Amino acid sequence: MPVRYLPRLMREAPRLDDAAPRRPVTPRSALLVNPFYPKDPHASFGKHVLTPTLALTSFAGATPPDWQVRYWDENLLQGPPPADPFPQVVAITVHLTFARRAFALALWFRDRGAKVVFGGLHVLSCPDECGPHADALVTGEGAAVWPDILRDIEAGQLKRQYHGSYRRPYRDDPPPRRGLLDRRAFLTTTSINATRGCHNRCGFCYLSTDGLRMPYQCRDVEQVVAEVAADGQPYFVFTDNNLGSRPDYLRELCRGLRPLRKIWSAAVTLDVTDDPSLVREMALGGCTGVFVGFESLSDANIADARKKSPRAAEYARRIGVFHDHGIQVNGSFVLGFDHDRPDCFEQLVDWIEGVRMESATYHVLTPYPGTPLFRQMEAEGRILHRDWERYDTAHVVFRPKHMSVDQLAEGYEYCYDRTFSHRCVWNRRPRDGRAVPAYLAMAYLYKKCNRLWPVLIRRRLTHWAWRPLLEASRLRHLRYRRRLAGTVADGSPVRAPVYAGV
Numbered sequence: 001m002p003v004r005y006l007p008r009l010m011r012e013a014p015r016l017d018d019a020a021p022r023r024p025v026t027p028r029s030a031l032l033v034n035p036f037y038p039k040d041p042h043a044s045f046g047k048h049v050l051t052p053t054l055a056l057t058s059f060a061g062a063t064p065p066d067w068q069v070r071y072w073d074e075n076l077l078q079g080p081p082p083a084d085p086f087p088q089v090v091a092i093t094v095h096l097t098f099a100r101r102a103f104a105l106a107l108w109f110r111d112r113g114a115k116v117v118f119g120g121l122h123v124l125s126c127p128d129e130c131g132p133h134a135d136a137l138v139t140g141e142g143a144a145v146w147p148d149i150l151r152d153i154e155a156g157q158l159k160r161q162y163h164g165s166y167r168r169p170y171r172d173d174p175p176p177r178r179g180l181l182d183r184r185a186f187l188t189t190t191s192i193n194a195t196r197g198c199h200n201r202c203g204f205c206y207l208s209t210d211g212l213r214m215p216y217q218c219r220d221v222e223q224v225v226a227e228v229a230a231d232g233q234p235y236f237v238f239t240d241n242n243l244g245s246r247p248d249y250l251r252e253l254c255r256g257l258r259p260l261r262k263i264w265s266a267a268v269t270l271d272v273t274d275d276p277s278l279v280r281e282m283a284l285g286g287c288t289g290v291f292v293g294f295e296s297l298s299d300a301n302i303a304d305a306r307k308k309s310p311r312a313a314e315y316a317r318r319i320g321v322f323h324d325h326g327i328q329v330n331g332s333f334v335l336g337f338d339h340d341r342p343d344c345f346e347q348l349v350d351w352i353e354g355v356r357m358e359s360a361t362y363h364v365l366t367p368y369p370g371t372p373l374f375r376q377m378e379a380e381g382r383i384l385h386r387d388w389e390r391y392d393t394a395h396v397v398f399r400p401k402h403m404s405v406d407q408l409a410e411g412y413e414y415c416y417d418r419t420f421s422h423r424c425v426w427n428r429r430p431r432d433g434r435a436v437p438a439y440l441a442m443a444y445l446y447k448k449c450n451r452l453w454p455v456l457i458r459r460r461l462t463h464w465a466w467r468p469l470l471e472a473s474r475l476r477h478l479r480y481r482r483r484l485a486g487t488v489a490d491g492s493p494v495r496a497p498v499y500a501g502v
């Protein structure tokens, strides 16, 4: 296998200085930390700086005004979290792939007198593992209980466990505090959720983790529109698990967004194409890209995963519905399901090339602890190890059914290498020649510049690098949707988008 470019700062967390001078704790000062995680050299390094994590900005939004709050994402490559002034409380997101780093950070800050609070999915799925490393654990909707935690710290009565219910009305959550973010550091600072949860409960998805009860909820359209407008970015990303679970809501949301004249992308399930008029509404509302979990071209795999999805034979036609409305598709595929055989990789990329899917994301099937898939694999004796750092969907951590571990690992590499080869990028270009330059610029900046990304990230040039392409895409989209609205009003079918969006 070829050696991949993976510089040290993309694979190792910044060093914590054990000799740093100890400082007094600053009362009513909170530090919110997203720990470093090692990057996958097959994927774009740029994907980690597209949008900020909403978890921390939501905590910041819920912080009482008499507390100072700072935000630190170690993946922005600016070093370890700041310790001057020294925080009274440090809240750390813990996911399984970076749990070890979270524990190291917790040890460093606790040793110097800070209280450490853990939230995140790993706290829910592995509380016994997380418990000894923190002063308090938060499960569920952390921002809902964050003010209580701070008041308890003030009173010297911090509890070991807090739980925020996902059942309280989503609209009651305070807006994320995006003002804390460095706008230069991300493609866009407007990552936003309009909904929470998903109508599916796929066996491999983290949403099916034991104890995670997240009813599908929608925020008021006016709230979402006001938040997007307030951040002032030309492009924004819905980070919802599935923005399309309720088509009536999605339609209303798109109508609300239309006057903003911004462009956006979102994760949706393929069933939004049941009704092409909904896809048209998305395009008119500014949608230029969708992230769709196709997962597999095998209906048997989809059935095993208990995903409600159109049959695979329908996928190509439905991709055409997006393309007909100027919406690009980034397909997500899971490799290593029980009906996958060694020839599935070549077939998959042939198909992606054939349908001219603009982008694809691959994941090795990964049994997350606490999910039905993990229980099944464990019962069948197929879990290879519990080194959570390698549960990152880039490594094989279980024994596949119809191929070897090496075949699956090589298949994963093959899919990325071939999909983003010069030839395949070219073969997947939009049919309209006028859209090709923007498509190529985006594909190459995002997928073929891993040697450049560490420099751009460290020097906070991410937004600068994207901005001209985003603005050009927005202007092209506005021209496109004027034609789209006019054409449909005339009763004619709309064909052949003439731009390449994000």
Ligand code: SF4
Residues within 6 Å of the ligand: 198, 199, 200, 201, 202, 205, 206, 207, 241, 242, 269, 293, 307
């Ligand atoms: S459709 Fe997607 S978000 Fe919903 S449960 Fe399945 S994998 Fe998770």
